[in-house]
Amino acid sequence: MTFDYDLFVIGGGSGGVRAARTAAATGAKVGLAEEYRMGGTCVIRGCVPKKLMVFASSFSEMFEDARSYGWDLTDGPFHWPHFSEKLNSELDRLEGIYRKLLDGSNVAIFDGRASLKDPHTVALSTGEEITAKHILVATGGRPVVPETPGAELGITSNEIFQLKEMPKSILIIGGGYIASEFAGILNGLGVKVTQFYRGAQILRGFDDEARGLVAEGMRAKGIDLHLGTNIVEMRAATEADLSGDHSHGVPMEGGVPAQLPSKAAGHGIWVKATNGTEKVYDQVMFATGRAPNTSGIGLEEAGVEIGRRGEIVVDDYSQTRVPSIYAIGDVTNRVQLTPVAIREGMAFVETVFKGNPTPVDHHLIPSAVFTQPELGTVGMTEEEAREIEPVEIYCTSFKPMNHAFAGRDDRVLMKLVVSKETRKVLGCHIVADHAGEMIQLAGIAVKMGATKEDFDRTVAVHPTMAEELVTMKEPMRTA
Incomplete structure (x- = not known):
């Protein structure tokens, strides 16, 4: 059977775009449909605008701290319309980059809602029907609102x-x-x-x-x-x-x-x-949870299995029970993180278009929560680890130099969860300014299987908050 495309991707988020581009780089003929804006949740209504708002919100404390350091500053009001206009301009710029990347990769873009008609056919809201040898669903998720009066x-x-x-x-x-x-x-x-x-x-x-x-x-x-x-x-x-x-x-x-x-x-x-x-x-x-975007796109009619939380059920290679249909990202409800969706998209291309079966490694994924204070984490929590094996907990909490000088009571937490038997660091947890930046680097060591002694042998960078990760010599407790 002759198909219009070797691959058709439903969803123009980070995972779908990466899969489309890397598949096209192998010589495959690729099409992609997006019903809203290219870039998906992360770029348009998630990670990127949220982080920019985190930056904006941090200045109120910066102004206060600056006066403690000798700067003569007067606080002014925050102007949301100014920020909002600039934010929307930045999102427009990023969406344009995504479109250029797809165009430059020879991926055909279809602006419209796509649904499955059968295992090899996609119906677009424009009235077009397109056939593909492989279909990749990367429709992401959506916020859930509880059924509460009002x-x-x-x-x-x-x-x-x-x-x-x-x-x-x-x-x-x-x-x-x-x-x-x-x-x-x-x-x-x-x-x-x-x-x-x-x-x-x-x-x-x-x-x-x-x-x-x-x-x-x-x-x-x-x-x-x-x-x-x-x-x-x-x-x-x-x-x-x-x-x-x-x-x-x-x-x-x-x-x-x-x-x-x-x-x-x-x-x-x-x-x-x-x-x-x-x-x-x-x-x-x-902000009561998110659900996979699986309704109304013909998945069950095409034979795709849907889990009890509305997710597309896939195997280790992101394949559904319909051999021609795959799914990646939040729509599978595995790990709802943008870099994970991108990794899943690349593994899909390795498996399907490069003949190199590649499962996605969902183990030891670093992540950050941009709360104030910020939280960075990789590996097991203390609670998880002690249910599996005996562990030692190395932990310290202190006022960081910059906040102590400014008269703030903010405290930092540095914590390592260590296996008593293997001495491997099973988990690292940081609560501090820029915890996300720190956990990205600590995550490399934890992923490589570093032991507590590997951390101990590393010379501290002084004066920094992160030096505490390599200077904690005695466990605070065992579990």
Whole structure:
């Protein structure tokens, strides 16, 4: 059978674009369809704009610290419209780069929604039908909004970048990395931030000691974090809500709201919580998880197996139970990180177009959470490791030089989880400024199987925070 393309990719995110380009480099004829903007979640409404907002939000503390170091500075207000305009220009530039990369790789671009008609046929929203020998689904994920009365009044991480103006107050619902990152971002930009999480501690799945310090640091910076708390209902606020004792989420001046919230008929959003409070917030943001983008694109009709969380079920080589259809990235719900999707895309090309069967290694993946304070991690948590084998815990917490001089109480955590038997470093966890940069380098050593003695033999770089990773000589505890 003759096909229009050797490979057709559904989804123009980082994973899909990388797979398309590398496949085309082998001489394959490749097409790619994207229904929204090239670059996907990471570039358009995720990692990139979020990190730029992290940078913007950090200046409020920098100005304060600068005065402690002798600089004569006066704080000014943050201008969201200026930043937002520049942010959108940068995203436009990045999308243009992605399109140029695809064009330069001879990948045919189709702007439209694609769905599967059968194992070798893709139907586009433009009315076209295209056949392909191989189809790669890389449609990513989307934010999930809980079925709570009034939830339609809230926003998600998709909309946060498109706000016309900064809210004066916001309630963020969720305790994962997205919720916690945006709590820090908006707090740094001058928004009064309240965060609800129904669990006992934020950042579930991360090292307990590390996430505890992050939560402590967030509270110290002014975030009103409530654990074991969720919402019961929400609705458009009324004048009566604002005139009573329910306006704690709105800045007050002289007993009246300093500025009425702009959403929900001009009066904000009234929220009732499980802890019994009733407050009005200018904005409510849901960061309560993400789901794979698998609905409405003909997957099950084509014979692709869908898991109970809506994910595409694949084997170690990203192949579905339909031999011609593969899937990578968040849509498979394996590890929801952009670099992982890119690695999966490259492994797919090695397997299918280079004849070199290559499974994706999902073991020991470094990651960073851009909370304030920042968290970097690789390998097992203390809790995970001690369930498997006896371990030693090397840990230190201290005030870093830069914050101590400025009079801040911010603390740093450096932690190594070490196997008693093999002496290998099973996990490394850092809570500190630039923890993401540090964990990238520490991740190389951990991935290579470095032992605690390898760390000990490494000469410290002084004075740095990271030198503590190689100067901890005695375990704090064993488990």
